[in-house]
Amino acid sequence: MTEGQHLQIILRLGDDALVLGQRLSAWCGHGPILEEDIALSNTALDLIGQARNFYTLASSREDQGRDEDQLAFFRTDKEFQNHLLLEQPNGHFGDTIVRQFFFSAFALERYAFLSRQLVDAEVAGIAAKAVKELQYHWEHAAQWIVRLGDGTTESHEKVQASIDHLWSYTGEFFNADEVDAAGAEAGLLPDLEVMRKAWNASVEACLAQATLTRPEDGWMQRGGKQGIHSEHLSYMLAEMQVLPRTYPDATW
Amino acid sequence: MSPVEMNLEARFDAYVAEEKKIEPKDWMPDAYRKTLIRQISQHAHSEIVGMLPEGNWISRAPSLKRKAILLAKVQDEAGHGLYLYSAAETLGVTRDQMLDDLHTGKAKYSSIFNYPTLTWADMGAVGWLVDGAAIMNQVPLCKCSYGPYARAMVRVCKEESFHQRQGFQVMLNLAQGTPEQKAMAQDALNRWWWPSLMMFGPNDADSPHSAQSMKWNIKRFSNDELRQRFVDMTVPQAELLGLTIPDPDLKWNEARGHYDFGDIQWEEFYNVIKGNGPCNKERLAARVKAHEDGAWVREAANAYAQKQKAKKADATTHAA
Ligand SMILES: [Fe+2]
Ligand SMILES: [Fe+2]
Numbered sequence: 041m042t043e044g045q046h047l048q049i050i051l052r053l054g055d056d057a058l059v060l061g062q063r064l065s066a067w068c069g070h071g072p073i074l075e076e077d078i079a080l081s082n083t084a085l086d087l088i089g090q091a092r093n094f095y096t097l098a099s100s101r102e103d104q105g106r107d108e109d110q111l112a113f114f115r116t117d118k119e120f121q122n123h124l125l126l127e128q129p130n131g132h133f134g135d136t137i138v139r140q141f142f143f144s145a146f147a148l149e150r151y152a153f154l155s156r157q158l159v160d161a162e163v164a165g166i167a168a169k170a171v172k173e174l175q176y177h178w179e180h181a182a183q184w185i186v187r188l189g190d191g192t193t194e195s196h197e198k199v200q201a202s203i204d205h206l207w208s209y210t211g212e213f214f215n216a217d218e219v220d221a222a223g224a225e226a227g228l229l230p231d232l233e234v235m236r237k238a239w240n241a242s243v244e245a246c247l248a249q250a251t252l253t254r255p256e257d258g259w260m261q262r263g264g265k266q267g268i269h270s271e272h273l274s275y276m277l278a279e280m281q282v283l284p285r286t287y288p289d290a291t292w
Numbered sequence: 293m294s295p296v297e298m299n300l301e302a303r304f305d306a307y308v309a310e311e312k313k314i315e316p317k318d319w320m321p322d323a324y325r326k327t328l329i330r331q332i333s334q335h336a337h338s339e340i341v342g343m344l345p346e347g348n349w350i351s352r353a354p355s356l357k358r359k360a361i362l363l364a365k366v367q368d369e370a371g372h373g374l375y376l377y378s379a380a381e382t383l384g385v386t387r388d389q390m391l392d393d394l395h396t397g398k399a400k401y402s403s404i405f406n407y408p409t410l411t412w413a414d415m416g417a418v419g420w421l422v423d424g425a426a427i428m429n430q431v432p433l434c435k436c437s438y439g440p441y442a443r444a445m446v447r448v449c450k451e452e453s454f455h456q457r458q459g460f461q462v463m464l465n466l467a468q469g470t471p472e473q474k475a476m477a478q479d480a481l482n483r484w485w486w487p488s489l490m491m492f493g494p495n496d497a498d499s500p501h502s503a504q505s506m507k508w509n510i511k512r513f514s515n516d517e518l519r520q521r522f523v524d525m526t527v528p529q530a531e532l533l534g535l536t537i538p539d540p541d542l543k544w545n546e547a548r549g550h551y552d553f554g555d556i557q558w559e560e561f562y563n564v565i566k567g568n569g570p571c572n573k574e575r576l577a578a579r580v581k582a583h584e585d586g587a588w589v590r591e592a593a594n595a596y597a598q599k600q601k602a603k604k605a606d607a608t609t610h611a612a
């Protein structure tokens with residue numbers, strides 16, 4: 041693992057958290073019940089906090105003098121390396137929950153590994169805090185999967201459709217590129233094949249309880265980790281970055 | 293009114309006059325209950341409608357720190373809504389009924405939220421002025437005669453004063469920033485000043501419910517008293533920011549020991565209440581949409597809970 045790859049790994053962790061946190065925060069004020077406005081905002085706050093921790097760490101490691109905000113607001117979509125799933129639009133509540141469910145199952149395992157690895161103590165420190173947060177995110181999403189799946193006919197059909205639609209974005213989690221491979225070889229990142237098994241086990245158990253069907257593994261979308269995104273990310277960043285880019289000399 | 297009721301009411305009045313708390317199971321006059329339901333539900337609605345103008349800037353907050361602070365603030369407002377709906381429920385009304393009244397336009401919410409948030413500086417001005425005015429109105433409610441409301445307000449006020457300081461901090465950063473930022477801050481103050489003064493309601497002479505609410509220890513200070521206090525508190529803060537309050541008649545009155553200020557445009561106030569504010573339609577439409585879009589989710593949660601209950605009942609029957 042080169043120093044550049046090490047840095048890239050940290051930025052990818054930050055990008056996943058920020059992009060999903062930004063998406064989720066749009067539910068604040070618009071949830072199906074007030075309790076969910078609060079729960080989804082809590083989750084978004086955790087994710088934004090994780091992103092800030094990773095960006096601050098990255099900024100201390102790189103020599104370009106970019107702080108967390110320059111990393112968040114002055115990189116283009118090509119430079120963001122989040123998984124494609126996380127930039128997908130919120131859709132309806134079921135779409136949002138399924139996206140959260142798929143990612144949380146993955147991120148929980150990933151943070152658990154990151155908190156235990158001995159290669160980068162600072163990453164381990166951030167991950168140790170994030171594991172506790174992800175445990176809650178996962179439980180919250182999994183509970184909703186069960187309620188929606190085993191609720192009404194309408195909710196069952198809707199959430200099954202969300203699962204079928206978003207399934208093709210889950211393969212990217214386990215599709216190792218050379219950065220993932222180098223990170224795994226150095227012991228910083230988990231073996232993605234091991235992750236795949238753990239993810240499948242937790243997702244399948246929950247779907248079964250929810251009376252939902254696990255889709256067949258067909259063609260999987262990819263590209264986010266290489267900066268080749270869906271059409272959605274550029275719009276998201278345009279909105280998110282508008283003020284710092286309009287007033288580049290200002291501090292807030 | 294029967295002699296028994298007259299007796300009860302006299303005892304109630306005496307009890308309240310002694311600064312004692314009324315609790316949900318205590319006897320209370322019908323009008324007291326109705327007044328509280330109206331006021332608390334209106335307050336709850338204001339909290340959740342109030343999430344919208346500030347929520348408008350979460351996605352565009354100019355730094356990650358500001359994004360987190362703003363999101364946490366708007367989330368707090370959801371929490372305030374929850375405490376207040378719960379307090380109102382102790383009076384025998386359900387959250388669903390209250391929400392229906394909001395969605396059909398039968399219930400009101402604070403008119404201030406019918407103004408648009410046009411720039412980032414509005415996040416400062418709203419926190420500083422709107423949360424600031426809310427605190428002025430709400431601190432006395434911590435001693436309100438109705439226990440559940442008073443206790444909810446203690447929690448709410450703690451968070452509101454935090455919001456007010458955060459809003460002031462946003463303003464301070466802008467006021468000390470680039471010329472564009474300072475202009476943004478001044479513009480926000482220009483737009484939010486008068487609507488904030490209107491948050492205290494009509495002048496005392498035109499305030500219909502006030503006298504009875506004062507007698508019941510629901511209201512402690514008159515609209516004009518609270519408004520004056522707010523002006524007196526805020527003027528020095530504006531000076532500290534180096535911003536100008538948009539009122540040529542504003543000046544210190546040595547004899548009164550208060551600031552004098554100009555006349556409020558009540559015609560605008562009543563028009564915004566009537567539905568003619570810049571954002572009345574959007575705000576209500578956003579609440580209705582969230583509620584309608586969420587119907588299938590709430591139905592699913594209920595259906596699931598029913599199934600679980602039935603399963604449990606089934607299990608106990610078989611075990612027995
Ligand atoms: Fe309030
Ligand atoms: Fe509030």
Ligand SMILES: [Fe+2]
Nearest residue numbers: 369423452455
């Ligand atoms: Fe507030």
